[in-house]
Amino acid sequence: MTNPFDLSGRVAVVTGANTGIGQAIAVALAAAGADVACVGRTPAEETVAKIVALGRRAQIVSADLSTIAPIGQVVDETLSRLGRLDILVNNAGIIRRADAVDFTEADWDAVIDTNLKSVFFLSQAAGRHMIAQGKGRIINIASMLTFQGGIRVPSYTASKAGVGGLTKLLANEWARHGVTVNAIAPGYIATNNTAALQADAARNTAILDRIPAARWGAPEDLGGAAVFLASDAAAYVQGHILAVDGGWLAR
Ligand code: NAP
Numbered sequence: 001m002t003n004p005f006d007l008s009g010r011v012a013v014v015t016g017a018n019t020g021i022g023q024a025i026a027v028a029l030a031a032a033g034a035d036v037a038c039v040g041r042t043p044a045e046e047t048v049a050k051i052v053a054l055g056r057r058a059q060i061v062s063a064d065l066s067t068i069a070p071i072g073q074v075v076d077e078t079l080s081r082l083g084r085l086d087i088l089v090n091n092a093g094i095i096r097r098a099d100a101v102d103f104t105e106a107d108w109d110a111v112i113d114t115n116l117k118s119v120f121f122l123s124q125a126a127g128r129h130m131i132a133q134g135k136g137r138i139i140n141i142a143s144m145l146t147f148q149g150g151i152r153v154p155s156y157t158a159s160k161a162g163v164g165g166l167t168k169l170l171a172n173e174w175a176r177h178g179v180t181v182n183a184i185a186p187g188y189i190a191t192n193n194t195a196a197l198q199a200d201a202a203r204n205t206a207i208l209d210r211i212p213a214a215r216w217g218a219p220e221d222l223g224g225a226a227v228f229l230a231s232d233a234a235a236y237v238q239g240h241i242l243a244v245d246g247g248w249l250a251r
Pocket of ligand 1: 015016017018019020021022039040041042063064065066067090091092093094114141142143144185186187188189190191192193194
């Protein structure tokens with residue numbers, strides 16, 4: 001019997017693959033059989049080593065996604081160095097924290113450009129290729145703030161709410177072409193992105209008190225959801241935002 005979660009022969013592009021959630025998803029996709037283009041501004045050498053140790057191919061593709069300038073090159077390099085492009089994981093993202101009354105235009109633009117504008121235009125570039133081949137998988141990394149307001153992170157909340165909307169719009173347009181577009185909404189995961197929250201004793205306690213699983217998530221907790229959405233098992237899953245949150249949204 002064939003395994004519907006098997007990704008053998010597929011090529012995935014993962015942005016922000018050098019650390020945190022992106023690294024864990026890149027390794028999980030490789031463990032399921034995929035080769036991976038590890039895209040980002042910091043070379044993902046550790047991630048490549050982990051993927052090669054699993055017997056898969058991996059390539060570092062350098063790109064600073066604070067602008068859309070490198071997007072065409074990301075697709076071209078993936079195709080020329082790994083031969084295919086089947087799966088795109090839009091993971092790279094940043095956060096800026098300040099009270100809304102003090103929030104600057106620079107902190108607004110930086111977050112929206114990386115978390116939303118680059119996500120759309122990289123999806124567009126990969127989507128054109130996937131539509132032409134009649135099959136593809138796009139997985140966006142959303143957030144609890146795709147559903148909730150949050151506090152002191154206005155551009156982040158706007159970007160992740162936007163990612164939720166884009167996920168549904170692209171699914172609506174591309175489902176008929178065999179391209180699925182879904183998102184994973186991580187709960188509170190221990191990474192660089194949440195270092196300030198983990199270090200703030202009061203916020204850390206408040207967050208832990210609300211998580212039914214009673215712990216921060218680990219980046220590896222996202223791997224199974226990514227493999228599922230990337231696989232043939234999820235062929236009819238479209239425009240869905242899958243929370244992997246230890247029960248946070250259920251409270
Ligand atoms: P992280 O450890 O800070 O990783 C962020 C990744 O994005 C890094 O690889 C980073 O590269 C990359 N990146 C940032 N700006 C970039 C740019 N201009 N060009 C290319 N790559 C860039 O945080 P993380 O928690 O793993 O975050 C990954 C994703 O999950 C983000 O979209 C984040 O919003 C989302 N998320 C995280 C949580 C959480 O609790 N941690 C919850 C919900 C959603 P560098 O190392 O070079 O900076």
